Amino acid sequence: MTDVTAVIAAPPERVWAVLADGWTYAGWVVGASHVRAVDAGWPEIGARIHHSVGPWPLVVHDTTEVVDVEPGRLLELDARSWPLGAARVRMELSRTDEGGTAVLMSEQVVRGPARLLPGPLQAALLIPRNRESLSRLADIVTAGAGTP
Template identity: 45%
Template sequence: MAIRHQVIEHPPEAVWAVLEDPELFGEWVVGTSASWALDERWPQIDAALAYSVRLGPWSYEGRTVVRRTEPPRWLELEAESGRLGTARIAIEMRPWGGHTLVIVDEHPLRGLGGVLHAAPLDLLIQLRHRSMLPRLARTVERTSPKADTAGPPEKRSPATQVGG
C-alpha cells in the first residue's frame, strides 16, 4: 500500500482550506498542471473537479470525485484516469499539537491499474507522494495567514518530514 505522512506546521483548518479549493489541486498534486471545479458543491460528496496533465505536446484531462468528506479531518477521492481506471486517494488530517499530521493513502481501485496493482506501482505512488506532501505544505504556507508557530522565524520550516 502507498501510505505516506507528513507534519504540516499549520492547523487542520489551514490544510482543509487548501483541499477545499479545487483550483489549488494543480499546485500540489504531482503530475497535474491545472484543476478546476466541475460544479459549485466541491468538496461535498459526489462533487467533482477536473484536472489536466501535460507531458510535452500531449495532454490529458481527468476527473476526481469526492467519495467521503468530514471537514477538516477527512477527504476521500476517486480519481478517474481513463483507460488506466480509477484510484482511491484518502487524505486524513489529524491535529498534532498546533500542527497537522497529514496521512495520504492511495491505491488503484478499478480498471487496468487495479488489475495490475503490485509493489512496483506502490513504489511509484510513494515517490509521487514524497514530492506531493511537501508541495501541499508549501501551498498551505503560501495561502495561510501567518501564525506564530513555535520558535523564532529563522528556525521555522514550512513542513517537517515525519517519514513513511
Template identity: 45%
Template sequence: MADEARAADPSASGARASLPFASPPEAVFAVVADGWRYADWVVGAKRVRAVDDTWPEPGSHFHHEVGVGPFTVRDSTELAAIDPPHRIVLIVKVRPSGMGRVTVSVAPRDGGSEVLIEEVLVSGPALVLDSWLFRRITMLRNLESLKRLRRIVDGDTAPR
C-alpha cells in the same frame, strides 16, 4: 526526522505517505478542500478546467488535465466523502489506466498537523501493475505532493 522516513511501507495494499505541517488542520484542509488548487500541489495535475458549483459536497466533481510534458488526459475527480477539517475521500479517474481512491487525512500534531495521503487502485488496467514497485512510485509521488502542499500552507515555517 527526514521526510522520506515518514513515507509508510508501500508493501501493504495501496500507497501511503505522510508529513508534518506547522499549520493547524483547518489551514491545511482549506487548501485540500479547494478543488481549484489541486494543480498547485498534486504531482501530475497540469490544470483544473472546472469545479462543480456544488463542490465540496459528496458526489461533486472537479475536472482536470493530468499528464507529463505534451501528453495529457482530460478527466475528473469525484468527492466521495468529506469530514472537515479531518478527511476527504476522492475517486480519481485517469483513463484509460483506471480509477483509484485517494484519502487525505489531517490530524492535529504538536501545534500543527500530520497529513497522510493513502491511495488505492480500485479498477482498470492499472490493477495489473499494482506491484510493490508501482506502489513505491505512487508513494514517492504523493510524498512530493505533500511537500508542495506544505510549501503552500506553511510557507517558510515548515518543520524539517
C-alpha cells in the same frame, strides 16, 4: 493501500482550506497539470474537479470526485486518469501536539490497467509521487494560499 505521511507546520484548518479549494488541486497533486473547472459545492460528496493530467501535448482530460468527506478531517476521492485507470485517494488530517497537522495520504488503484500492476510495484511508483504531493501541499499551506 499505499500510505504516506507528512507533518505540515500549520493548523488543520489551514490545510483543510487548501484541500477545500479545488482550484489548488493542480498545484499540489503530482501529475495534474491544469484545473478546468470545479463543481459548485466542492468538497461535498459527488462534487468533482475537472482536471487535465500529463504533460502537453499528451494531456488527458478527466475528473476527480469526492466520495467521502468529514470537513476539517477527511477527504476521500475517486481520482481518474484514463486510460491508466482510477485510484481511491484518502486524505486524513489530525492536529499534532505542536499545533501542526499530520496528514496521512492513502492511495490504491481501483480500476483500469494500472490495477494489474503488482502491489510492490504500485507502491514503488506511488510513494515518491505522494511524498512530493504532500511536500507541495505543505508549500501551498505555509505560503498562505487558501487560508480562511
